[in-house]
Amino acid sequence: MNAPVPYDHEIELSNVLERCNAAARETAIPSQDELPEGFSGTLGHFPVYFPEEIAHAAGLLPVNILGGGNKLEMKHADARMGSFVCSICRSTTELGLNGTLQGLTGFVTHPICDAAKHLAGIWSRNLPDQLAQILYLPQNVNTPGAARYIAAEYQRLRADLEKKTGRAIDDEALRNSIRSYNVNRRLLRELYRIRRDEPWKVSCTESYLLLRARTRMPCEEHNALLARALDAIRHRSLPAQDKPRVVFVGGFCEQPPLEMLEAIDEACYVVDDDILVGLRWLTEDVPETGDPIWALAESYVERSDASPVQHDARKMKEDYLMDMLKKSKADAAILTAAKFCEPGLDEQLAWSKHLDGENIPYLVLEFEEKMTSFEQMAMQVETFAESLLFALA
Amino acid sequence: MSTATVQHPAPTETDDFDPRAEGQRLIKDWYAQLETANARNAAVANVFVMGNAVEILRAFDFELVFPEINSLQTGVRKASEEYIRLSEDYGMSPDVCSYVKADVGLILKENEHPAGRIPKASLAVASNMCGTFIKWAEIWERWLKTPTFVLDLPGQRAAGWQVRPGDAQHAADARWVEAQFQELIVQCERITGKRFDMDKLAEVEARVNKMVDHWNNVMALNRQCPAPFNAMLDGLTYIGIMNVHRGTEEGVEFMRRLEEHLKAKVGRGEGRVAEERFRLLFSGTPCYVSMRRLVELFETWGGVFAYSDYLTFAAGGMDATDLRYDTSRPLESLAEVTALAAQRGLSNQFFAHERLAQQIKDYAVDGVVFHGIKSCRFVSSGMADTREFINKRLDVPTLYIESDLIDPRYWSDAQIKNRVDAFFEALHQRGGGAPLARKTVATA
Ligand code: SF4
Ligand code: SF4
Numbered sequence: 001m002n003a004p005v006p007y008d009h010e011i012e013l014s015n016v017l018e019r020c021n022a023a024a025r026e027t028a029i030p031s032q033d034e035l036p037e038g039f040s041g042t043l044g045h046f047p048v049y050f051p052e053e054i055a056h057a058a059g060l061l062p063v064n065i066l067g068g069g070n071k072l073e074m075k076h077a078d079a080r081m082g083s084f085v086c087s088i089c090r091s092t093t094e095l096g097l098n099g100t101l102q103g104l105t106g107f108v109t110h111p112i113c114d115a116a117k118h119l120a121g122i123w124s125r126n127l128p129d130q131l132a133q134i135l136y137l138p139q140n141v142n143t144p145g146a147a148r149y150i151a152a153e154y155q156r157l158r159a160d161l162e163k164k165t166g167r168a169i170d171d172e173a174l175r176n177s178i179r180s181y182n183v184n185r186r187l188l189r190e191l192y193r194i195r196r197d198e199p200w201k202v203s204c205t206e207s208y209l210l211l212r213a214r215t216r217m218p219c220e221e222h223n224a225l226l227a228r229a230l231d232a233i234r235h236r237s238l239p240a241q242d243k244p245r246v247v248f249v250g251g252f253c254e255q256p257p258l259e260m261l262e263a264i265d266e267a268c269y270v271v272d273d274d275i276l277v278g279l280r281w282l283t284e285d286v287p288e289t290g291d292p293i294w295a296l297a298e299s300y301v302e303r304s305d306a307s308p309v310q311h312d313a314r315k316m317k318e319d320y321l322m323d324m325l326k327k328s329k330a331d332a333a334i335l336t337a338a339k340f341c342e343p344g345l346d347e348q349l350a351w352s353k354h355l356d357g358e359n360i361p362y363l364v365l366e367f368e369e370k371m372t373s374f375e376q377m378a379m380q381v382e383t384f385a386e387s388l389l390f391a392l393a
Numbered sequence: 394m395s396t397a398t399v400q401h402p403a404p405t406e407t408d409d410f411d412p413r414a415e416g417q418r419l420i421k422d423w424y425a426q427l428e429t430a431n432a433r434n435a436a437v438a439n440v441f442v443m444g445n446a447v448e449i450l451r452a453f454d455f456e457l458v459f460p461e462i463n464s465l466q467t468g469v470r471k472a473s474e475e476y477i478r479l480s481e482d483y484g485m486s487p488d489v490c491s492y493v494k495a496d497v498g499l500i501l502k503e504n505e506h507p508a509g510r511i512p513k514a515s516l517a518v519a520s521n522m523c524g525t526f527i528k529w530a531e532i533w534e535r536w537l538k539t540p541t542f543v544l545d546l547p548g549q550r551a552a553g554w555q556v557r558p559g560d561a562q563h564a565a566d567a568r569w570v571e572a573q574f575q576e577l578i579v580q581c582e583r584i585t586g587k588r589f590d591m592d593k594l595a596e597v598e599a600r601v602n603k604m605v606d607h608w609n610n611v612m613a614l615n616r617q618c619p620a621p622f623n624a625m626l627d628g629l630t631y632i633g634i635m636n637v638h639r640g641t642e643e644g645v646e647f648m649r650r651l652e653e654h655l656k657a658k659v660g661r662g663e664g665r666v667a668e669e670r671f672r673l674l675f676s677g678t679p680c681y682v683s684m685r686r687l688v689e690l691f692e693t694w695g696g697v698f699a700y701s702d703y704l705t706f707a708a709g710g711m712d713a714t715d716l717r718y719d720t721s722r723p724l725e726s727l728a729e730v731t732a733l734a735a736q737r738g739l740s741n742q743f744f745a746h747e748r749l750a751q752q753i754k755d756y757a758v759d760g761v762v763f764h765g766i767k768s769c770r771f772v773s774s775g776m777a778d779t780r781e782f783i784n785k786r787l788d789v790p791t792l793y794i795e796s797d798l799i800d801p802r803y804w805s806d807a808q809i810k811n812r813v814d815a816f817f818e819a820l821h822q823r824g825g826g827a828p829l830a831r832k833t834v835a836t837a
Contacts, residue, residue, distance in 0.1 A: 080778040084767040113524040118775035124552035133551035139521040140545040145572030345486040
């Protein structure tokens, strides 16, 4: 019999990251046989935010559909979507048409932009057996009545899922899901706290993999992995390096390639970001008592994050960027936008003009999920980091 | 939108009615009025053609600026490239909506527009019908400090979506829209210093009802063969008036006379082209820099655009007989109709195949022409897939061409002509092309 292996936090973290890496890189969805216990199907949802609790309580594994990365071969989508549409929409369409997402029970998109809204039509024409729809989250969250409207929209979704699965979603099941996701929210807040306070302990790439893993596993499993990872990260004793502290924005929808994040990690500490902000959209715990649908709707209005594709008079885009910079004590910003992402490109310009006025250094980068060459970008980041260190010295 | 700026006296006799000249006169007058708005201390609102609460704004005597129309007018007046380039030099991406870029160019030129000086707005209303509206309004919000109201209008959620007036879904959506109107009214009161007048709202609505009635009849007249007007040329003038003069006396009068004029034309058996050979449906937005040329490429083959979904979505989805305001309950009714109209307008894009299938039948068209616009993802993102559906599943011939709304750099005359010619040759091969027989007038 082998002697028990002593706990080594680096080994533990690398085990967790390996599992997360596998999940995060997965474009396929679990087949009926591979579904985790308690789930009868999968519900695909497009960025940014989707109330996963409702699918989870319906016994549908929420699967965040994040495009095809840089390994996907486009065979069908080129003929179905203009070359001027962002990569995530095109590759998501490809995954729908090439059969990868054939097994989804449903696919939900949102009014974040017009390209994303069109996915529901494309889905309904090509995958008519799936429950394909737009969840009309409002672009006006400031009018009293917004929470009531969102609650009605969630109830509609709940009824549609019940009809599709033949399984009632009772309030208690929803509260249970909210409880699991509250644990997840707490763990993710802690992860981001460490990123801000001790960025040398966990890189942006690692944090991203840890977060993205939730797109292919039940929340409870993700909670367990996150708890193990956080414990190991806290025990890490990596020395702080001489790197500038930066905030990364522009990753709210289409995903920057891992190689891009690695290049940035090489040169900078990314102390805050908006990558996959939809998975941590609700910034505080959702009330676990009372009407669960109302709790989710009200949280969306009152305790949520910000992105370029959500209008909220309380969260002007420059203000929340400045807030991120301030709270994370960052020296500079990396302003990115996905190619052909109109809202992202508009915001990138507005942010850069604002930072000019504030005298805050920034680097502008445009990316595509399908990029495969990163040398030039790595050099740009390195030069930027050096200039920052020089200025800060 | 109309092109020339020549002054044309308003005709007194119906037979003298020249919709194009009269439309141009009304647009010219509107710009002249805007030019003096700030000096007169008039309240000015920026609004979009889809989802705009114009009825409420008119009840507060706001003068209306339509930035989309400003942008398209730079195209019509062959000045768009200058405005677009200015915004690109400022840093705007080549990949964003060219209307927005022309408008940023306008801001950079301190509101000097080829049609006159555009006044500074004291309010902007941006709906979510096109996502770009909101990003556009955010530019004014941060740059010009224009107070912005985002009007959220829920659209069709899924294929086969059936919402009927008064059902639970419609009631929920209308309640949400009404809550927003209530708040908008408070903002309007604050900005104008005027009390909201429900009777005035009812009066505006009564005029919109009349316009919509005429508009529906006008659209229905084009179900006749030959079609009395070209949806993508004459129709652009009509829709311009539907937007700019929505709820005004001039608007009602224009639409009334237009209907009479077109009815008379139909009665005489007169079509838009001398010999109508192909009836077509145009899906997408116009290319305002070359629309006359584009239409000519089709009309030389005897092809007429009998209908365009542009005339539905760019008028906010108001072309349906059931969309009438109940002026005895003006605000509730405004919310109810707005919720339905927005869904109609949006459905023409996001679940386009359903609407097109119906419109192909209604207008008895021989083919569908899709006009893709690189910078307008609202109309273009689902177009290729919709085209595939129309082609393969409905067996209706289609043509796909690409250019831009107002950016002349994307107009490629030879390439488009080749495609149009090849399309008509294919239609001939399918047995089309003989002069179409006149059909009896159906009920409008
Ligand atoms: S990447 Fe941008 S354009 Fe593409 S779906 Fe997301 S928000 Fe829309
Ligand atoms: S994207 Fe299209 S619909 Fe939207 S503002 Fe631009 S031209 Fe109009």
